[in-house]
Amino acid sequence: MDIIGNLISKAKANPQRIVLPEATEERTLRAADKALAEKMAEIILIGDPAEIHFMAGKLGLEHISQATIINPLDNPKAEEYAALLCELRKKKGMTMEQARELVKDPLYLGCMIIKTGGADGQLAGARNTTGNVLRPALQIIKTAPGITCVSGAMLLLTHERQYGRDGVVVMGDIAVMPEPDAAQLAQIAVCTARTAEAIAGFDNPRVAMLSFSTKGSASHERVDKVKEATRLAHEMAPELNIDGELQADAALVPSVGEKKAPGSPVAGHADVLIAPNLEVGNIGYKLVERLGGAQAIGPILQGIARPVNDLSRGCCVDDVYKMIAITSNQAIKAKELEK
Numbered sequence: 001m002d003i004i005g006n007l008i009s010k011a012k013a014n015p016q017r018i019v020l021p022e023a024t025e026e027r028t029l030r031a032a033d034k035a036l037a038e039k040m041a042e043i044i045l046i047g048d049p050a051e052i053h054f055m056a057g058k059l060g061l062e063h064i065s066q067a068t069i070i071n072p073l074d075n076p077k078a079e080e081y082a083a084l085l086c087e088l089r090k091k092k093g094m095t096m097e098q099a100r101e102l103v104k105d106p107l108y109l110g111c112m113i114i115k116t117g118g119a120d121g122q123l124a125g126a127r128n129t130t131g132n133v134l135r136p137a138l139q140i141i142k143t144a145p146g147i148t149c150v151s152g153a154m155l156l157l158t159h160e161r162q163y164g165r166d167g168v169v170v171m172g173d174i175a176v177m178p179e180p181d182a183a184q185l186a187q188i189a190v191c192t193a194r195t196a197e198a199i200a201g202f203d204n205p206r207v208a209m210l211s212f213s214t215k216g217s218a219s220h221e222r223v224d225k226v227k228e229a230t231r232l233a234h235e236m237a238p239e240l241n242i243d244g245e246l247q248a249d250a251a252l253v254p255s256v257g258e259k260k261a262p263g264s265p266v267a268g269h270a271d272v273l274i275a276p277n278l279e280v281g282n283i284g285y286k287l288v289e290r291l292g293g294a295q296a297i298g299p300i301l302q303g304i305a306r307p308v309n310d311l312s313r314g315c316c317v318d319d320v321y322k323m324i325a326i327t328s329n330q331a332i333k334a335k336e337l338e339k
């Protein structure tokens, strides 16, 4: 299953306007050049134009001249954006002076460009933390219809083809909500299933709500939370195959699933794994990646009205390029859902 190849083809067929606010970051600039060369996306770079052109020349990047470059310190739309940001954050007491400063921050500026219809998605994080990438998206772009809890999914391309979907599993939340309550966990499950459909191309994803208990084998308030989240996720999306609470082996291994959760539509065949909290999700995916040799693609942030994605600060050029393709596909999907 060439998931990434499919995403790149779809992005090329319908190029989206993607903002890269860390334009003077070398890996980002190289990935932008590749995306422009292949006409995979229309790229909007935020940064000092002289510095960007200087870097592009030094690195031999011939396609950067096709990008739109916006200088955050000399932006003709700065006052318009500051007024809108001030209005959006009025209840939080934001002043015009504070808003004027914030729209010079490339991460905020990128979200303002998206909010005002000038771009379709944003990708950052090669230099900035997840929190810094997320905060302006949460404050400005806000959540998608029906969602109040933003979260993050990871595609895990493992060598264990007997598990998941031909070795591929999608795991959430691995990036955002430290301690979701049952209602938030239900949203994480539904959003991760939607990401599995839209990005991993899964038909009919099989979603396991993970726990240290399978179908009542242990009693604890943490198990109760996962049971309640499973019930709420069914209510939110009755058409989805969601089951819980399941231990990871009962979720993935057919013989264990049959024994511990007989009759479950998911146990033994899960391809979407929902962690009960961020510790489990974040540590779990990194163990699968490092000890299990899986390729981890993401985090793919989900539940924002327009895609804003985060990179690992240890990312390589290819990671940034793939995430431009993923962000483009999310933007295409968000527009389809709006129609």
Ligand code: ACO
Residues within 6 Å of the ligand: 092, 130, 131, 132, 134, 135, 138, 139, 143, 148, 149, 150, 151, 174, 175, 176, 177, 178, 282, 298, 299
């Ligand atoms: N979904 C929707 N809205 C949210 C969420 C969420 N998950 N979290 C916060 N918000 C809202 C808040 O309610 C607030 O709204 P308001 O200002 O309009 O009232 C707004 O977003 C901003 O919230 P803040 O309080 O300013 O930001 P906060 O300090 O809560 O930070 C953040 C939110 C950044 C997402 C925080 O939860 C965080 O840092 N999470 C962990 C991120 C992380 O470090 N992940 C691990 C690394 S990722 C990796 O390894 C792949």
